[in-house]
Amino acid sequence: MAIKDTPEEWQVTATAVPFTGNKTSVRTDDVVMPDGNVVRRDYQVHPGSVAVLALDENDRVLVIRQYRHPVRHRLWEIPAGLLDVPGENPLSAAQRELYEEAHVKAEEWHVLTDVYPTPGGCDEAVRIFFARDLSDVEGERFEVEEEEADMELARVPLRDLVRGVLAGELHNTCLAVGVLALSAALTGDGVEALRPADAPWPARPFVA
Secondary structure, three states: OOOOOOOOOOEEEEEEEEOOOOOOEEEEEEEEEEOEEEEEEEEEEEOEEEEEEEEOOOEEEEEEEEEOOOOOOOEEOEEEEEEOHHHHOHHHHHHHHHHHHHHHHHHEEEEEEEEOOOOOOOOEEEEEEEEEEEEEEEOOOOOOOOOHHHOOEEEEHHHHHHHHHHHHOOOHHHHHHHHHHHHHHHHOOOHHOOOOOOOOOOOOOOOO
């Protein structure tokens, strides 16, 4: 049997949106279970996100440190952001986030992996890109605000990030999944075997 996630949709007898926020909302669905019972499920509706694991010529990963209020932590992360426009090309969004958060551009792009970070309570889908052949962007930096105004930027060896994830010292989902996936790719078939940057993404279809 192939080990592969498959799309499926159980019957919903009623739905409501009790809360709508700036970027996300909460939906309540009454879902028919296999035994016929109807169970209420609340979950966050999310536009989707992209993240970028950018590796420089010295095998260092570009990371940022940012305060995250829900978990009351300042976390080390990789550049990431929302898919603000329905149907937005995820590669374009990832290139934008790399520029805005790190003032860097990359010449080579691949899809590293696609994940649902919290499928039990949120429909967010994240595409994590692998980028290399980095260079600084010329001109003025993008003006940041709110939590992003306090961000720190660093370049950390990939092996140190892998160690930190396995030691329980680094907790951001995209960083953890990204560095472990890249480490596996490098010891396996190589990054050239990764999917192209414009690979289809059924979770968040986009305009090519």
